[in-house]
Amino acid sequence: MHRIHLGEFEELTLLFVAVLHGNAYGVAVMEEIEQQTGRAVNISAVHAALRRLEEKGYVNSEWSEATAQRGGRRKRLFSITQAGRAALEQSRDTYLKLWEQIPGMAPKISFS
Amino acid sequence: MKVPISPEPPRWADRFLEWYCRSELLEEIQGDAYELFDKRLIANGYKAARRAFVWDVLRSFRLSTIRRITYKFSSDMYKSNFKIAWRSLVKHKMYSAIKIGGFAIGIAACLLIALFIKDELSYDSNYPEAERIYRVVAETTEGEFAGQGVDFPAPFAKALKDEFPEFEKVARINPNSLFTGGGNPIRRIEAAQNTYEEGFTFADQELLDILQIKMIYGDRKHALDEPNTIVISERKAQQYFPNENPVGKMLITNDNKDKPVKIGGVMANFPSTSHLQYDFLISMKGVEFYNGEQSNWGASNYHTYVLLKPGVDIAKLEKKMFSVIVHKYLGAQMSKTELELVERSSRLYLQPIRDIHLHSAEIHDGMRHGDIRFVWLFGAIAGFILLIACINFVNLSTARSSNRAKEVGLRKTVGSSRGALIGQFLSESLLFSWFSFVLGVLLAWALLPYFNQLSGKTLQFPWLAWWFLPMMVLACLFVGMLAGLYPAFYLSGFNPINVLKGKLSKGSSNANLRSALVVFQFTTSIVLIIGTLIVTRQMNFILHKKLGFDKEQVLLLNGTQTLGDNLPAFKNRLQQLPMVQSVAVSDYLPIAESKRNGNEFWEAGKDKEGNSSGTQIWQVDSGYIPTLGMKIVEGRNFSTAMKSDSQGVIINQALAKKLNLAPALGKRITNGGQSYQVIGVVEDFHFESLRENIGGMCLVLGNSSNVVSVKIKGQDMQKAIQQISAIWKDLAPTQPIRTTFLDDSYAKMYADVRRMGYIFSNFAILAIVVACLGLFALSTYLAEQRRKEIGIRKVLGASVGSVMGLLVRNFLVLILISLFIAVPTAWYLMQKWLEDFVYRYHIRGDVFFLAGFSVILIALLTISVQALRSALSNPLDSLRNE
Numbered sequence: 001m002h003r004i005h006l007g008e009f010e011e012l013t014l015l016f017v018a019v020l021h022g023n024a025y026g027v028a029v030m031e032e033i034e035q036q037t038g039r040a041v042n043i044s045a046v047h048a049a050l051r052r053l054e055e056k057g058y059v060n061s062e063w064s065e066a067t068a069q070r071g072g073r074r075k076r077l078f079s080i081t082q083a084g085r086a087a088l089e090q091s092r093d094t095y096l097k098l099w100e101q102i103p104g105m106a107p108k109i110s111f112s
Numbered sequence: 113m114k115v116p117i118s119p120e121p122p123r124w125a126d127r128f129l130e131w132y133c134r135s136e137l138l139e140e141i142q143g144d145a146y147e148l149f150d151k152r153l154i155a156n157g158y159k160a161a162r163r164a165f166v167w168d169v170l171r172s173f174r175l176s177t178i179r180r181i182t183y184k185f186s187s188d189m190y191k192s193n194f195k196i197a198w199r200s201l202v203k204h205k206m207y208s209a210i211k212i213g214g215f216a217i218g219i220a221a222c223l224l225i226a227l228f229i230k231d232e233l234s235y236d237s238n239y240p241e242a243e244r245i246y247r248v249v250a251e252t253t254e255g256e257f258a259g260q261g262v263d264f265p266a267p268f269a270k271a272l273k274d275e276f277p278e279f280e281k282v283a284r285i286n287p288n289s290l291f292t293g294g295g296n297p298i299r300r301i302e303a304a305q306n307t308y309e310e311g312f313t314f315a316d317q318e319l320l321d322i323l324q325i326k327m328i329y330g331d332r333k334h335a336l337d338e339p340n341t342i343v344i345s346e347r348k349a350q351q352y353f354p355n356e357n358p359v360g361k362m363l364i365t366n367d368n369k370d371k372p373v374k375i376g377g378v379m380a381n382f383p384s385t386s387h388l389q390y391d392f393l394i395s396m397k398g399v400e401f402y403n404g405e406q407s408n409w410g411a412s413n414y415h416t417y418v419l420l421k422p423g424v425d426i427a428k429l430e431k432k433m434f435s436v437i438v439h440k441y442l443g444a445q446m447s448k449t450e451l452e453l454v455e456r457s458s459r460l461y462l463q464p465i466r467d468i469h470l471h472s473a474e475i476h477d478g479m480r481h482g483d484i485r486f487v488w489l490f491g492a493i494a495g496f497i498l499l500i501a502c503i504n505f506v507n508l509s510t511a512r513s514s515n516r517a518k519e520v521g522l523r524k525t526v527g528s529s530r531g532a533l534i535g536q537f538l539s540e541s542l543l544f545s546w547f548s549f550v551l552g553v554l555l556a557w558a559l560l561p562y563f564n565q566l567s568g569k570t571l572q573f574p575w576l577a578w579w580f581l582p583m584m585v586l587a588c589l590f591v592g593m594l595a596g597l598y599p600a601f602y603l604s605g606f607n608p609i610n611v612l613k614g615k616l617s618k619g620s621s622n623a624n625l626r627s628a629l630v631v632f633q634f635t636t637s638i639v640l641i642i643g644t645l646i647v648t649r650q651m652n653f654i655l656h657k658k659l660g661f662d663k664e665q666v667l668l669l670n671g672t673q674t675l676g677d678n679l680p681a682f683k684n685r686l687q688q689l690p691m692v693q694s695v696a697v698s699d700y701l702p703i704a705e706s707k708r709n710g711n712e713f714w715e716a717g718k719d720k721e722g723n724s725s726g727t728q729i730w731q732v733d734s735g736y737i738p739t740l741g742m743k744i745v746e747g748r749n750f751s752t753a754m755k756s757d758s759q760g761v762i763i764n765q766a767l768a769k770k771l772n773l774a775p776a777l778g779k780r781i782t783n784g785g786q787s788y789q790v791i792g793v794v795e796d797f798h799f800e801s802l803r804e805n806i807g808g809m810c811l812v813l814g815n816s817s818n819v820v821s822v823k824i825k826g827q828d829m830q831k832a833i834q835q836i837s838a839i840w841k842d843l844a845p846t847q848p849i850r851t852t853f854l855d856d857s858y859a860k861m862y863a864d865v866r867r868m869g870y871i872f873s874n875f876a877i878l879a880i881v882v883a884c885l886g887l888f889a890l891s892t893y894l895a896e897q898r899r900k901e902i903g904i905r906k907v908l909g910a911s912v913g914s915v916m917g918l919l920v921r922n923f924l925v926l927i928l929i930s931l932f933i934a935v936p937t938a939w940y941l942m943q944k945w946l947e948d949f950v951y952r953y954h955i956r957g958d959v960f961f962l963a964g965f966s967v968i969l970i971a972l973l974t975i976s977v978q979a980l981r982s983a984l985s986n987p988l989d990s991l992r993n994e
Binding site: 025026027042043044045047048051069070071073074075076 | 139141142143147148167168172
C-alpha cells in the first residue's frame with residue numbers, strides 16, 4: 001500500500017465532499033465547513049484542496065446543468081471515489097489505533 | 113454608495129480574474145465567486161460583498177490557478193531564426209551591405225561623439241572634494257565693465273577667509289603674464305641655456321590643499337609655503353631632472369640669476385580633463401609685484417578658488433559675501449553714486465568647479481574652455497546620423513516587404529504565430545545590428561586619431577573600460593530592436609490569404625511613410641550642408657576681412673625683453689637686413705592673448721562725461737604703424753626726431769568719435785594722470801575678436817619690449833628667419849628664439865570657428881553618404897519592382913528619357929520637399945550662430961542655392977545609375993517570362 005498524503009484540511013474537505021454526497025461544490029463545501037466546524041475558510045482554499053484531491057484521485061468532478069444563478073455558470077460537482085473512501089478509512093483507522101493506545105482513554109465513538 | 117439595480121461585483125476584479133485564471137478553472141472559480149457575491153449581497157450589503165469578491169479574486173491568484181506562460185524557450189527556434197536571417201542577409205548582398213554599412217557609419221559617428229561628450233562632461237570631477245570646490249565669479253550688468261570675470265584684488269582671498277567661517281580654504285592663482293605667469297624661459301641653475309616653457313602661474317599653498325593634488329615628490333602640505341619655491345609637474349620634472357628627486361634643487365626663471373627658485377615638490381600632471389593646465393606653480397608667499405600690491409583693492413589679477421565647509425547655503429553666502437566685501441572693503445574708495453551703481457548691477461557668485469569647463473562661455477578668464485552648446489550640437493548631430501542610418505534600415509526592410517510577403521504568408525499558413533514571425537524579423541534585425549556594431553566599433557577605433565584632430569582632444573579608445581563592452585552589447589540590442597521593430601510588426605501583419613493570392617501591391621504599400629523618412633534624411637543632410645557652407649563663409653570672411661592692419665608677412669619674435677640693453681642694437685641690425693621692411697617693438701598686438709589694458713580717457717579740461725572707459729593705451733614705437741600696415745587718416749606717425757612726441761598720442765577713429773574730437777588734431781586728452789596731445793588719427797583696426805566692436809585706442813611712445821614685430825619683404829620667409837636668428841644668436845647666445853607669424857596667431861583666434869567648420873563638413877558628408885546609400889538601394893529596388901512596367905512601356909515606344917523621368921520624378925519631388933523644409937531651418941539656426949559675431953558674413957541666397965543644387969545633383973546621380981540601367985534594359989529580358 002502506497003503512502004497517502006492527506007493534509008489536515010484536505011481530509012476535512014474530503015469528509016465534507018462525502019457528507020454532501022453528490023451536492024458538493026466549492027461554495028457548498030465552504031459553507032458546510034464554516035457551519036459545522038466554525039472555521040472561517042476562504043473559497044480559494046477550498047478550491048485548492050479540491051484540486052489537489054482530484055489530482056490524487058480521491059474525488060471525481062462533473063459539471064452540473066447551467067442555471068440562471070451564478071451568472072449562468074455551471075457548478076463543478078465533486079463526488080468521492082473509491083480511493084478517497086479508502087484513504088478516509090485508513091486515516092480513521094490510524095487515529096483509532098492511536099486513541100486506543102492512550103492509557104485510560106477508550107474511544108467514545110464507535111463506527112457502525 | 114448607491115446600490116445599482118442589478119448589483120455586480122467590481123468589473124476590474126472580474127477582468128483580472130479572467131485575465132490570469134487558467135481557462136479550465138475559470139468557470140468554477142468565477143461561478144463560485146459570483147454565487148458568494150449574491151449571497152453576501154443579501155447578508156452583508158453591497159459594499160461588503162464587493163470587498164469580499166475582490167478578496168476572493170486576489171486570494172485565488174495562486175501558482176496553480178494562473179495561466180501557464182505560453183511562450184516556451186527553445187534554442188532551436190533561435191537557431192532557426194538566425195539561420196534564416198543569415199540566409200536572407202547573404203542572399204541579398206547589396207541590400208545587406210548597404211544596411212550594415214550605413215548602420216556602421218552611424219554607430220561609429222555616434223560612438224566617437226559619445227566619447228567626446230563623456231570627456232567634456234568629466235572635466236574637473238576627479239578632485240576628492242570636487243563638489244565643495246568653487247571659483248568666485250563677479251558679474252556686472254551695467255556700464256563698460258559689464259560682463260563676468262574671475263579676476264579679484266590680491267587681498268580679496270584673505271578678506272573672504274577672515275569674514276566668513278563658511279570657507280574652509282581659500283586659494284589664489286595669478287597666471288597673468290604681466291607678472292610673469294604664462295610662458296617664461298627657465299633653466300637648471302647649473303645650466304647655461306634657457307628653455308622656453310608655458311604653463312606658469314603664481315599660486316597659494318592652499319591651492320594644493322583644496323585640489324588635493326597628488327604629489328610625486330615632496331610634501332603637499334608644505335610644498336609652496338615658503339617664499340621662492342616652485343612646484344613642477346611630473347612631466348617637467350622628467351624633462352629637467354630625469355630619474356631623480358628634484359625636491360630642494362634650484363631653477364632659474366626669466367634669466368633672473370639673483371633669485372633662483374627652490375623646487376618644493378613634484379605634482380602629478382594635471383589630467384587632460386582639468387580646466388587648470390599648469391606645469392609650474394610658483395609660491396605666492398612673500399611675493400609683492402609692486403609696492404603695496406598685496407593690499408591694493410584697486411587692481412584685480414587673482415583668480416580665487418574656495419573650498420566650502422559641508423552644508424553651506426550657497427545663495428545666502430553669495431549675498432552676504434557681496435554685501436560685506438562691497439561695504440567694508442571697496443566702499444571706502446568709491447563715491448556714493450559709484451557705490452550705488454555697484455550695488456545695483458553687480459553680484460558675486462560661486463561657480464562649482466565642475467561647471468567651469470562647459471559653463472564659462474560668458475566669463476572672461478583667459479582660459480580655453482569647452483562650450484555646453486558645442487556639446488549639444490555634437491550630440492544632436494550624432495543622434496541625427498544614427499537616426500538616418502536607422503531610417504535606411506526601416507526603409508529598405510519595408511520596401512522589400514513584398515519579397516518577404518510570400519514567406520510570411522506561407523509561414524502563417526503552416527501555423528506560425530505572429531509573435532514567432534516578429535521574433536524572426538527581430539532576430540534578423542539584431543543580426544544586422546550585431547554586424548554593424550562590430551564594424552562600427554572598428555571604424556570608430558580606426559578614425560579616432562582623425563577625430564581627435566577634429567575635436568582637439570586626446571581621447572583614448574576605451575576597450576578595457578568596464579562599461580565599454582556591456583554598453584556596446586546593450587546599445588546593439590537596443591538599436592537592433594529599435595530599427596527592427598517597425599519592419600517586424602509591419603511584415604508580420606500581412607494577411608496570408610491576400611499575400612498568397614498575390615494581392616499585395618508590390619512595394620507600394622507604406623510608400624507614404626517611406627517618403628516621409630526619405631524627406632527626413634535629406635532635410636538633415638541639407639541642413640548640415642548649408643551649415644558647412646555658412647561656417648566656411650564666415651571663416652573666409654574673418655580671414656579676408658579688411659582689419660585695418662596688414663597681418664601678412666609679419667614675423668613676431670617673442671621674449672625679446674631678455675635682450676635687455678641689447679634691444680636697440682638688435683632692432684638696428686634687423687633694420688639693416690635687406691629683407692626687412694620695418695621693425696616695431698611693442699607687446700601690444702591686434703591679436704588675442706597679447707597684452708591689453710583699460711583706461712578712462714576724456715578731453716583735457718572737460719568733464720569726464722564721455723563714456724570712454726576700457727580704452728586701450730598701447731606703448732609702441734615709431735616703427736609700429738608702418739610694420740603693421742595701419743593707415744593714418746589724419747595727422748602723422750610718431751617721429752624719432754621730435755622730442756615732443758613723447759607727449760603725443762595717436763588715437764583711433766572710434767575714440768575720436770566717442771570723445772567728440774572733430775577735428776582731433778591738436779586736442780589734448782587725459783586719463784587723469786597724464787595728458788597727451790593728439791598728433792594723428794589711425795584708421796580703426798580690429799584689435800579684438802570680430803565678435804566684438806572696436807573700442808577706443810591710444811597709441812603712445814613707450815617701452816614695452818617683450819615682442820618685436822618684423823615686416824618682411826619678398827617671399828623667402830625661411831631665409832629671413834635664418835638671418836634674424838643669426839643676429840639673435842649673436843646677441844643672446846643663451847636664450848631660445850621664438851618666432852610666430854602674425855597671420856597664424858590671428859587665425860588661431862578663430863580655431864573654434866574652423867573646428868566647427870570641420871565638424872560640420874565631416875558630418876555633412878557622413879549624413880549625405882548614408883542618405884544616398886539608402887536612396888540608392890531604395891531606387892534600385894523600386895526600379896526592379898517596375899521592370900515589367902518599364903518593359904511594356906518600352907515595347908509601346910517609350911523613350912529612354914521618359915522612362916528615366918518616370919523613375920526619377922518621385923524622388924525628385926521628395927528632395928524638393930526636403931529642400932523646402934531645410935532652408936528655413938538652416939537659415940534660422942545659422943543666423944543664431946552668426947549672432948555671436950558683431951562682424952559677420954551676411955547669409956545670401958546663393959548658399960541655399962548651392963546646397964540645394966549639390967544635393968539634387970548627388971541624389972540624381974545616385975538614382976540615375978539605377979534608373980538608366982532599367983531604362984536601357986532590353987524589354988525582352990523583363991517580359992520573357994510572361
